[in-house]
Amino acid sequence: MSDVADRTRSIAAPDGEPPLQDRAVEAPGLGPLADSLGFHLRLAQEASFAAFAGRVAASDPDAAGLRPGRYAVLALIDRNPGLTQTALGQASGRDKSTLTPVLNDLALRGLVRRDRTAGDKRSYALTLTEAGQSALRRLSACAGEHERELDRLVGPEARPVLMAALRRIAAHLGEQNGSEDR
């Protein structure tokens, strides 16, 4: 425990990794993370997120700032015109307070309209403006390319397996956590 450099040289490589010397200096090993689904889920999600954002920014300078989260909001409103912010929050798994600044931003960009509903004067009916629909079309094109790239990487046989696994993880773990009332 006294000689750090020495310990660095004498790391064992128990499971699944090539036993290298000086690995800490050259290329750190992942240890137990190397075979962790949770860890790789995070890496893949981050990479996917960044790739989508990069694709959007590259294809349309105006759409800068329309990250995946905004795309999801626009797509959900487009698909469910007239829905309320609370419903949108439930659909996207966010608190209603989280959506206020998001919708402010989207309304300020002229992409989303908030109309008071006739029935319940507390809530807003959310719809896309013309500009919002056109922005969504452009984002959808990027999303389509992105999805095709993911499909290409994953491969046609693995895709349904991957989707089913992701759905099961989200559904079953999501029940336990975070779904309290939101």
Place this chain on the structure above:
Amino acid sequence: MSDVADRTRSIAAPDGEPPLQDRAVEAPGLGPLADSLGFHLRLAQEASFAAFAGRVAASDPDAAGLRPGRYAVLALIDRNPGLTQTALGQASGRDKSTLTPVLNDLALRGLVRRDRTAGDKRSYALTLTEAGQSALRRLSACAGEHERELDRLVGPEARPVLMAALRRIAAHLGEQNGSEDR
């Protein structure tokens, strides 16, 4: 386009979703997101993250605040004792400046030691303290349970397919984005 409530009632359901009426009111449809790998990657990752954090908090009140990111840092240091902060950043895909507060926190908790190296006086050699090793053991137990739960959800045949797919996504999309110099 004038009657929002009417539009809400007349949504078509092109691909893969049950054609429901009043869906915006009852249960918003996901539209193109329903079959999106990227979207489900995000949902699954968030659920996994929350489940891990919840498990840690439940099993050990002292470990509150040791989220998955901290676990990864501890595991990487344990596996690569003596590595520098820059190397740790590269291994975990974060900028070095991101790690400064993280390591401050872990050092303050008495879990990580930063020793000046003999060779290069600019860098620190990172190691776990006794407390750090014991904290990592407890976290690893939670991580193990978490991984087993993921395995159970995914199923034994799908697991290697899922891992391979996640690796490919992270590796191939990660190359294009975000890997500039970090």
Place this chain on the structure above:
DNA sequence: TATTGTTATACTCTATAACTATA
């Protein structure tokens, strides 16, 4: 009383740029 959306506030995670001390 309960619910919709807003506000105030705070916390986490992340990054860039400028700085220091070394190299």
Place this chain on the structure above:
DNA sequence: TATAGTTATAGAGTATAACAATA
């Protein structure tokens, strides 16, 4: 000049709690 780590700062994303308007 270049690198290791820190600091200052900023921004995105998230949440909780309290509030006003409405139900």
